[in-house]
Amino acid sequence: MSEGRNRIGRRGFLGASAVLAASLPGIPATASAATPRPKADTTLRWWGNNSWEIRLPGGKVVLIDPWLTRFKTGTYSKEGADPDTRIEVDRRLIDGLVDSGELRADHILVTHGHYDHITDVPYLAEKTGATVIGTETHLSLLLALGAPEDQLAIATGGEFHTFDGYAIRVLRSLHSASGDRAKVAFAGTRPLSRRDRPRVISDLLEGGTLAYQVRSPSGFSVLNFGGSNYVESELAGLRPDVLLLPAGGDRVAEYVPRLLRTLGFPPYVVPTHWDDFDFPLDEPARDWGGLARLRDAVTAASPGSAFRVVDHREMFEP
Template sequence: MSTATLDWYGCATFRLRTPEGLTVFLDAYLDRVPDAERSGVEVDDVTEADWILVGHSHFDHLWGAERIAVRTGATVVGSYESVRILARLGVPEEQLLAVAGGERLALDATTVVRVLPSLHSCVWSSQPMPPADEVCLGELGLTLQERTAKMQALWAGLGALGDDVRAHLAAADLSERGDGGALVFVLDTSEGSVLFQDSIGCWSGVLGGESPDVAILAVAGRGNRDGEPVQGSTADFVAEQAAALGARRVVPCHHDDWLPGFSRAIDTAPIRAAVERASPGTALVDLGYADGHRLFESPLT
């Protein structure tokens, strides 16, 4: 009997296949620089997709959706900013659905996705990519202008990156206006439900109302709880979200070294330990690249 499978392609990009034959991409960032870890699948390898659900408009989530959509005819669901970018890049309007949170979409006769408003990680923080067990404090109550100034200071240091990375960033430049408003997707399939979060931030009241079987959670960056940087560690924040959701499985994402010199690999061992303490009934399942994980199958390992 067919079963739902989940393939991770690095960063926060996944392919979900349902027993009924539906193919859904969660984000679409597949191409890498030569020195990066590679999943073995790039944008030009994708020939089948029915839907692409994009969590936010940054290049490491959206770039690639325009080519996959044009090649396969897939419908892309994303923020109004993501849709604006994709329309400018030539994706037909009939393949674009703009959402902001609160929408419910039928992907086929058996799979429905609900869209939730979410938050991006605190990329402007002086600790934008801490180790998972590092405690981060402070930076509360900053205005948007203060956060923007901190972000500009961080970007000023990118000139020291290697030629390959700078060329990659130039090619992936979508001229986006920020993250476009982060989204979380909850897919209800014939076998179970899966929540997809591609940046480590949330509205706790929104997330706390969900109870998926599987939660894909971003585990890299300075966490954002209800609009303020998390006071504590990434590991404890992920564990807090896992406990609130009560999912049987948590699948981490955005934790590989997807753009060396710009990103960093995140050790998930402290996250696993924190999840075990906070939510003993939840198993953290750390996927390898493109390994066809059987999403709802027991035992939970």
């Protein structure tokens, strides 16, 4: 229990200070043109925070960290999130989206257990029948919140699953660290056997963090991080076409330039986790303060990458 039950601010989740943006001498800061890129056959839609809908050819849909309910927590206010904020799920909103066919899912990928990532997953899994991937802690939380047990698939990072022409690679990753002691907010784990129901947001433990790469039949790939940190060695050799990159990362040495270099300077970088989720999804996204710094860092480190900002519920077609 690192941060106890103190209120945590936005620094607790993403951090806020400047990102180092220097390129290394002798390394070209441009998108790699050495190998031809696969056909862009994937469409993305942003549902705010780190909620992404990835539509693959053939009609398969992958959701990452879908959180549509967006109850008020004060995360990005001066006081920070109230750890005793009760967890809520807006079933009417989810029913409307799923029953109308606007939102479907074959897979739901969970990056970590925090409230702004996991809260809606049990009900969305029940409604859509999707397979859910997460760590033991994430699955423990999901089960305790009523997710259908037979739909849950445990992962530790390193898995590379192939489905009907497309593939999902699970990567060991890291949550953002914050403050002078570089701590993770609501840190901790719980075993699968534990079934007490989470009631407030501090019950939703981080539980390890995963990243995901989704690869379409053409080889076109989208890489997502749900927290502003990563394990560099896990990413060796990956060449995503689209990088979904969270704002923040102030405690991570060379957060943006080291990542873009490791990934071979992806053609598209799309910011994620940059909106203040105290405000509704049907309004334009409001920057909590990290977007401009992220853009500057990406432009400096990889001028050949297109930095594409999408708004709530907007499609991105590479």
